[in-house]
Amino acid sequence: MKTLNLGRRHLLGAGAALAATTLAGCAGMSTGPSIGRVVVVGGGYGGATTARYLKLWGGNVDVTLVERNAQFISCPISNLVLGGYKQMSDITRGYDGLKAVGVKVVQGEVSAIDAAGKKVRLAGGSELPYDRLVLAPGIDFMADEVGGLAPALNSGRVLHAWKAGPQTVALRQQIEAMPDGGVFAMFIPKAPYRCPPGPYERACVVASYLKTAKPKSKVLVLDGNPEITSKKGLFEKAFKDRYSGMLEYRPNAELKELAGGVAKLEFEDVKADVLNVIPPQRAGDLARSAGLLNMNNRWVGVNWLTMESTAAPGVHVIGDATFPAPLMPKSGHMANQHAKVAAAAIIQLLKGEAVNATPVVMNTCYSFVTNREAMHVASVHQYDAADKTFKTVPGSGGVSAAANQIEARYALSWAENIWADSLAL
Amino acid sequence: MPTVLRRCAAIIGLVGMAGLAQAQDAHLARNLAATCANCHGTNGHARGDMKPLAGVAADKIIAMLADYKSGNQPATIMHQISKGYTDEQIKLVAAFFAAQPASK
Numbered sequence: 001m002k003t004l005n006l007g008r009r010h011l012l013g014a015g016a017a018l019a020a021t022t023l024a025g026c027a028g029m030s031t032g033p034s035i036g037r038v039v040v041v042g043g044g045y046g047g048a049t050t051a052r053y054l055k056l057w058g059g060n061v062d063v064t065l066v067e068r069n070a071q072f073i074s075c076p077i078s079n080l081v082l083g084g085y086k087q088m089s090d091i092t093r094g095y096d097g098l099k100a101v102g103v104k105v106v107q108g109e110v111s112a113i114d115a116a117g118k119k120v121r122l123a124g125g126s127e128l129p130y131d132r133l134v135l136a137p138g139i140d141f142m143a144d145e146v147g148g149l150a151p152a153l154n155s156g157r158v159l160h161a162w163k164a165g166p167q168t169v170a171l172r173q174q175i176e177a178m179p180d181g182g183v184f185a186m187f188i189p190k191a192p193y194r195c196p197p198g199p200y201e202r203a204c205v206v207a208s209y210l211k212t213a214k215p216k217s218k219v220l221v222l223d224g225n226p227e228i229t230s231k232k233g234l235f236e237k238a239f240k241d242r243y244s245g246m247l248e249y250r251p252n253a254e255l256k257e258l259a260g261g262v263a264k265l266e267f268e269d270v271k272a273d274v275l276n277v278i279p280p281q282r283a284g285d286l287a288r289s290a291g292l293l294n295m296n297n298r299w300v301g302v303n304w305l306t307m308e309s310t311a312a313p314g315v316h317v318i319g320d321a322t323f324p325a326p327l328m329p330k331s332g333h334m335a336n337q338h339a340k341v342a343a344a345a346i347i348q349l350l351k352g353e354a355v356n357a358t359p360v361v362m363n364t365c366y367s368f369v370t371n372r373e374a375m376h377v378a379s380v381h382q383y384d385a386a387d388k389t390f391k392t393v394p395g396s397g398g399v400s401a402a403a404n405q406i407e408a409r410y411a412l413s414w415a416e417n418i419w420a421d422s423l424a425l
Numbered sequence: 426m427p428t429v430l431r432r433c434a435a436i437i438g439l440v441g442m443a444g445l446a447q448a449q450d451a452h453l454a455r456n457l458a459a460t461c462a463n464c465h466g467t468n469g470h471a472r473g474d475m476k477p478l479a480g481v482a483a484d485k486i487i488a489m490l491a492d493y494k495s496g497n498q499p500a501t502i503m504h505q506i507s508k509g510y511t512d513e514q515i516k517l518v519a520a521f522f523a524a525q526p527a528s529k
Contacts, residue, residue, distance in 0.1 A: 056467070057455070138508035333463055340459045344452060355451035362460050362509060364502065378502055380509020400501065407501055410464075413473030418463045420472060 003341035019253065030314070032060045036131040036350035039120050041110050041286060043067030043095065044318030045074075046335030047136030051103045051420040053343035056424075064104040064128055066120070069165070072423060075195065076332050076365075077415050078164040082172050083205035083215075085371040091164060091415075097424035113290045115312050132346050134316045135309075136335065137284025137294070139194050142298075145280045148258035158258065158275050162194060174274045175206060180214035185263065185272035187255040189222045189280040192299075194229035194320050194330045199223075199278055201367035204235070206407070207233070207243040208370045219246060220272065222253035230329075231367060231377050231399050236367040238403060283321035290315070295323035304383060304390055305355050307342035310318065316342045325390035328381060331362055336422055359383045361390060366411030374408040375400035454517035457510070461518065469522040480527025486519035 035058065040051045043065055051065040066295075072093045080086040109123040113133070120128045126250065152158035161171040175184060184206055188199040203221045210217040228235050228249075239247050248355040255277060257264040262271055282288070282298040292300045294311040301310040301323050309317045319335030320371065328334060345355040362380040369375065379397035379410045383388035400407060419425060450456070458469065461478065465471045469478035492498035493507040495509060510518070 053459070159522075336463055337460060340456065341441070344456050354450075356453065356456055358449070358453065358513070360457055360460055360510070362506060364464065376502055378505050380506060382509070393509040396505060396507075398505040404501070408503065409474050413471075413475045414464050417466050417471060417475055418472045421462045421467045424467075 008405065017362060022234045026045075026337070033349070034060050034062050037129060038064070038132045038134060038137065038350075039040040039128050039130040040065045040134040041067075041120065042136030042138060042284070042319075043069070043072060043105070044136060044138055044319065044335065045332035045418070045422055046138075046339045046376060047134065048072060048098060049336045049339035049341050050093075050134050050136065050316075050318065050346075052101065052422060052424045053340050054346065055101045055103055057343055058347040058350075061350065062104075063102070064106060064130075065098060066094070066106045066110055066122070066128070067107055068107065068109050068138055070107055071095070073164040073168075074332070074415065075162075075198070076418075076421065077099055078168050079198065079202045079410070080371065081164075081168050082175060083209040083371060084176070085205070085209075086173065087401065088169060093419050093423055093425060096424065097420075101424045103424075110286060113286075113313060113315075114291070118314075126336075131350060132314065132316065134307075134318065134342060134346070135284075135286055135290065135321070136317075136319050136339070137286035137321050139281040139283065139330070140285045140318045141279035141417065142282055143279050146255050146257060146277070149255075149277060149279060149320070152258045153277075153279070157261070158277050160278055161276065162198075162278050171274075171276060171310060175209065178214060178217060178273045180208075181216040182214065182273035182328075183218045183220055183271070184210065184274045184276065185220040185222060185270055187253075187263065187278060188221070188225065188229075188275040189278055190224040191229050192324065192330060193278065193281045196329050197365055197367045198229070198233070200235040201229055201369070202276075202292075203247060203249075204238050204243065204367075205367045205371070207247045211243065211246060215246075217246070218248065218267075219243065219280055219413060220270065221247065221249045222255065222263075222270065223249065223251050225251045226251050230365070234375050234399060234403060235367075235369075242369065281320075283317075287317060287321050292317060298403040299323035304341070304388065305359065306345040306349065307338055316346065318342050325381060327363065327379060327392050328361075328390060329377075329379075331363055331365050333365060333418065334361065335416060337363070339422075341417045355381075357385065359390075364414065366407060368408060368411065371405045372393035372408050374411040375403040376407055376411075454521040457514050458518045458521040466528075468525045470525075470528045477528040478522040479525035481522055483516070483519040483523035485488075486522055487515055490515050 074091040112121040159171045161167040207219045300317045306318045318338035320330040358362045364378045384391045471477040490507045493503040
């Protein structure tokens with residue numbers, strides 16, 4: 001009985017301590033001492049979510065988000081802008097929500113990272129000291145892998161539109177200016193690249209627009225991969241059932257060179273009214289200049305419990321820039337999930353606590369096949385302590401039975417919800 | 426005596442739970458629930474056509490997910506996603522959402 005009484009006193013004490021912690025936690029949101037300074041570079045899906053969740057879960061953490069653009073423009077849903085079914089304003093959101101929850105948002109360019117001195121230098125010359133650094137640099141292009149591609153992209157004659165923004169607007173203009181009977185040719189790089197189903201969705205949405213507006217036109221899909229890399233059966237069905245005679249899909253059609261407006265493949269030349277080249281990709285320039293590309297000289301290896309770079313502990317890297325776990329896609333959804341693992345771990349590391357040993361991430365990518373019908377691919381990834389990586393759960397995940405109108409509504413709701421979740425809207 | 430016994434039993438139960446809680450991350454439920462937020466909103470406050478989960482009774486969430494897992498409840502996607510989470514994880518997620526203030 002004595003032991004139990006002692007236990008009870010301890011429990012009461014623990015309860016009181018818990019209550020005190022909770023109160024202190026609430027008070028700490030605005031007044032208590034800061035637990036540390038975190039600088040997040042990159043305000044896309046991953047970076048924005050990290051900043052938001054550091055404030056949501058961390059209370060009094062000093063969070064600075066550095067982003068070069070004034071506004072967030074979503075790659076997901078941007079193919080609908082190419083089809084004329086959505087406007088840029090539909091996929092553009094601001095950073096005011098993050099500012100309102102206490103994130104310091106700095107519009108600027110990072111010129112250097114001093115990992116030893118724990119500070120980030122901005123192009124203007126100012127410095128941001130940090131205790132923990134998060135890099136969400138997304139992808140950049142390896143344009144030099146294709147002869148003539150870099151000058152063609154620089155001139156604006158050939159567009160990628162694989163980062164939403166001015167490129168999206170310009171490609172839409174090229175599609176609108178295309179004559180009826182013209183050819184829209186798109187090139188897909190070898191995997192891995194950002195958004196596996198994105199190119200096939202783009203082919204469908206552009207074909208959907210052309211079918212109505214310029215029905216004599218042709219969509220030529222030239223894929224560097226041996227087959228469709230995501231939702232294969234569903235896209236094959238969409239190509240055949242909806243765009244037969246208009247859309248031609250060719251596997252193993254890697255772009256070798258661009259010369260004088262002609263796209264050269266191994267055995268043939270392709271001429272088109274619109275040439276949309278999605279270039280081969282690697283982790284963003286920021287990760288490369290920081291010396292973090294330790295996987296195939298292309299991607300950043302990470303510790304999945306903390307999202308810290310395996311090349312530079314203390315520097316967390318999330319999203320498309322990472323060398324993925326098995327079957328983990330490079331997607332905005334996944335970047336948002338990486339961000340939550342990183343935010344939880346950073347708060348615990350700043351407090352000197354153990355990090356979560358059993359994180360889970362999941363992914364959902366919706367693809368439109370017309371302006372009114374969409375389909376999904378979903379996966380759930382649990383951390384495997386033995387292999388120190390995320391693994392998909394056997395029997396879970398999958399794709400839609402068929403493209404359908406209900407999932408087109410869900411796809412747009414998904415966007416509203418993830419934008420609100422990432423940007424604190 | 427019965428009162429004392431009941432109290433003892435309650436205390437032993439609490440101590441047992443505290444022991445379990447130490448074995449896992451204190452924020453595990455919160456972290457797991459955050460994996461749902463991309464569609465179901467931050468802390469379950471969903472927008473648009475998605476189902477809000479904030480303030481929904483834990484038993485209801487657990488039953489819904491069990492029905493998705495078993496196939497008793499047809500779905501576009503949740504039958505595939507629910508199978509990625511263990512029953513223990515689903516209980517934690519359900520308790521977290523149940524404790525959130527309901528969406529307005």
